[in-house]
Amino acid sequence: MSITKDNVLHVAGLARLDLSQEEVARYEVELNDVLEFMEKLNELDTQGVEPTTHVLDISNVFRQDIVEASSDVEEILANAPDREDDYFKVPSIL
Amino acid sequence: MNKGYEAVIGLEVHVELKTKTKIFCSCTTEFGGSPNTHVCPVCLGLPGVLPVINEKVVEFGVRTGLALNAKVPNYSKFDRKNYYYPDLTKNFQTSQFDLPICEHGFLDIEVDGIVKRIGITRAHMEEDAGKLVHSGKTISSSYSSNVDYNRVGVPLLEIVSDPDLRSSEEAKEYVDSLRRILTYIDISDCKMEEGSIRADANVSVRKIGASEFGIRTETKNLNSLKALQKAIEYEIERQIEVLEDGGVIEQETRTWDDEQGITLAMRSKADAHDYRYFPEPDLPPIILSDEYIEEVRASLPELPESRKKRLIEADGLSDYDANLIIADRHLADYYDQVRKEISDGKLIVNYLMGDYYRELGEAGLSFVTSPVKPEAFIELLQLILDKTISGKIAKEIIPIMIKEVKSPKSIVEEKGLVQISDSSELEGMILEVISNNPKAVEDYRAGKGNSIGFLVGQVMKASKGKANPALVNELLKKHLC
Numbered sequence: 289m290s291i292t293k294d295n296v297l298h299v300a301g302l303a304r305l306d307l308s309q310e311e312v313a314r315y316e317v318e319l320n321d322v323l324e325f326m327e328k329l330n331e332l333d334t335q336g337v338e339p340t341t342h343v344l345d346i347s348n349v350f351r352q353d354i355v356e357a358s359s360d361v362e363e364i365l366a367n368a369p370d371r372e373d374d375y376f377k378v379p380s381i382l
Numbered sequence: 383m384n385k386g387y388e389a390v391i392g393l394e395v396h397v398e399l400k401t402k403t404k405i406f407c408s409c410t411t412e413f414g415g416s417p418n419t420h421v422c423p424v425c426l427g428l429p430g431v432l433p434v435i436n437e438k439v440v441e442f443g444v445r446t447g448l449a450l451n452a453k454v455p456n457y458s459k460f461d462r463k464n465y466y467y468p469d470l471t472k473n474f475q476t477s478q479f480d481l482p483i484c485e486h487g488f489l490d491i492e493v494d495g496i497v498k499r500i501g502i503t504r505a506h507m508e509e510d511a512g513k514l515v516h517s518g519k520t521i522s523s524s525y526s527s528n529v530d531y532n533r534v535g536v537p538l539l540e541i542v543s544d545p546d547l548r549s550s551e552e553a554k555e556y557v558d559s560l561r562r563i564l565t566y567i568d569i570s571d572c573k574m575e576e577g578s579i580r581a582d583a584n585v586s587v588r589k590i591g592a593s594e595f596g597i598r599t600e601t602k603n604l605n606s607l608k609a610l611q612k613a614i615e616y617e618i619e620r621q622i623e624v625l626e627d628g629g630v631i632e633q634e635t636r637t638w639d640d641e642q643g644i645t646l647a648m649r650s651k652a653d654a655h656d657y658r659y660f661p662e663p664d665l666p667p668i669i670l671s672d673e674y675i676e677e678v679r680a681s682l683p684e685l686p687e688s689r690k691k692r693l694i695e696a697d698g699l700s701d702y703d704a705n706l707i708i709a710d711r712h713l714a715d716y717y718d719q720v721r722k723e724i725s726d727g728k729l730i731v732n733y734l735m736g737d738y739y740r741e742l743g744e745a746g747l748s749f750v751t752s753p754v755k756p757e758a759f760i761e762l763l764q765l766i767l768d769k770t771i772s773g774k775i776a777k778e779i780i781p782i783m784i785k786e787v788k789s790p791k792s793i794v795e796e797k798g799l800v801q802i803s804d805s806s807e808l809e810g811m812i813l814e815v816i817s818n819n820p821k822a823v824e825d826y827r828a829g830k831g832n833s834i835g836f837l838v839g840q841v842m843k844a845s846k847g848k849a850n851p852a853l854v855n856e857l858l859k860k861h862l863c
Contacts, residue, residue, distance in 0.1 A: 302656055304466055341459045342667050347666050348668060349434060349435065350436070350440065351434040352437060353403050353437065354403065354408065355402050355408060356408035358410070359421060361416075361418050361421075367428075373528075374417040374419075375417050375515065375529055376418070378514075378528075379526055380516075380525055
């Protein structure tokens with residue numbers, strides 16, 4: 289498949305990116321290059337190979353259900369762009 | 383008004399799991415708490431943190447799958463569901479996509495005496511999101527929002543039904559049955575009013591007999607059974623109206639406005655979510671052995687449907703009584719414990735659901751918080767069965783058992799309530815009642831058999847409820863003939 293201008297705008301929309309016309313044109317080319325490169329993988333014979341869901345050969349890393357202290361609220365809010373009392377304050381949604 | 387249409391309904395039920403800690407970190411799941419105090423870097427998804435799965439969440443997922451007759455696969459994994467909304471700081475929710483903890487189950491519901499099997503597509507584990515407090519009256523008129531992330535990471539199980547439901551009653555019954563099963567297997571409090579169980583309804587309509595589904599809408603924010611039923615009914619009517627007017631249904635997400643009693647469009651198809659799921663690299667897969675799955679299966683309690691069957695078939699209870707008992711697991715367990723010593727199931731139900739239930743209510747207690755242990759209840763019924771006390775005295779004893787937490791035997795002894803079953807002790811009272819009630823005596827002799835009930839009542843009153851009513855009946859008849 290190849291990437292169209294609409295695909296670029298759709299992906300940009302999902303990522304909340306506001307692109308200029310020049311950027312849209314540039315990403316159209318770049319994303320197509322990326323996909324073309326990925327096409328190389330299709331040259332491999334993957335018959336009989338299980339799909340990979342995790343790159344490390346580990347499983348069942350579990351934790352016991354025991355409560356530990358949470359962080360201090362000031363620490364939690366230290367990186368908040370804006371706050372109101374002890375809440376994170378965000379611009380209106382929708 | 384169905385105008386030849388039928389509704390097709392599928393439900394997504396989110397259940398908050400009853401764990402002490404969150405799904406991927408050790409923060410408490412306790413409800414409430416002042417804003418952002420149950421939060422750590424994992425909850426916020428700060429760079430460099432590593433989430434670790436709570437083993438209890440996996441166990442609860444397996445329990446649920448097995449209780450819902452589903453397949454629990456040996457291999458399961460987590461995925462990232464990407465979306466932009468400040469209820470999560472990570473811009474994705476850690477959830478499960480193609481390999482959930484269980485799939486292909488079912489549960490049976492009963493509506494108007496007809497049993498119907500409802501398919502369960504899947505149940506998957508995921509994290510809950512934070513709570514937004516909007517400054518304006520509605521979301522759209524808000525200038526800014528405040529976010530509390532305490533709820534982030536509270537473990538959820540999303541249980542998705544097949545589109546097998548056809549009416550709001552069936553949907554209500556489905557949620558009710560589901561809730562009962564989940565409280566039996568003890569994985570959630572299932573309190574709809576506290577948000578520990580929430581439902582989204584997918585509703586579409588089609589002409590009866592059509593094989594294709596109509597275009598569906600998803601209604602969110604259904605946090606009571608009443609809201610669920612009302613929203614589904616509203617959606618069905620709205621969609622039929624749109625189609626009858628020659629319109630088309632928009633595939634969209636709607637929200638239920640409880641105050642106005644209507645559903646409102648939230649998001650149209652134009653901004654339909656494209657979640658771009660991909661495997662969560664920070665969480666290794668879950669591999670469950672057959673032995674582990676069987677171990678969990680063996681630990682499940684007897685489920686409501688099978689209990690109901692047993693109560694009807696083995697104990698001879700009516701369908702109605704059996705439903706009363708199985709409605710609550712604690713009550714059903716209590717009944718079973720009493721039943722071990724008392725073979726008359728109907729007697730147990732009468733006393734449990736009659737005076738005892740009413741007195742508990744008056745004392746502001748429930749079956750769970752009642753101080754009356756099954757042993758004391760058994761003792762009470764034994765006193766009745768061996769005729770030490772009458773049913774009338776039992777009624778007097780029950781409130782004392784609840785308020786003073788005393789054994790029925792000690793109450794009977796203290797208050798001298800032992801039933802009088804000695805005919806010589808009753809003779810005097812009977813003769814007095816006969817001489818004081820000539821009218822009733824005359825009626826009885828004239829053939830009005832039921833006037834003896836009145837006379838028995840008078841003797842019971844004279845004995846302060848202590849006379850053995852069967853014996854009084856017998857003695858009265860002897861004197862009156």
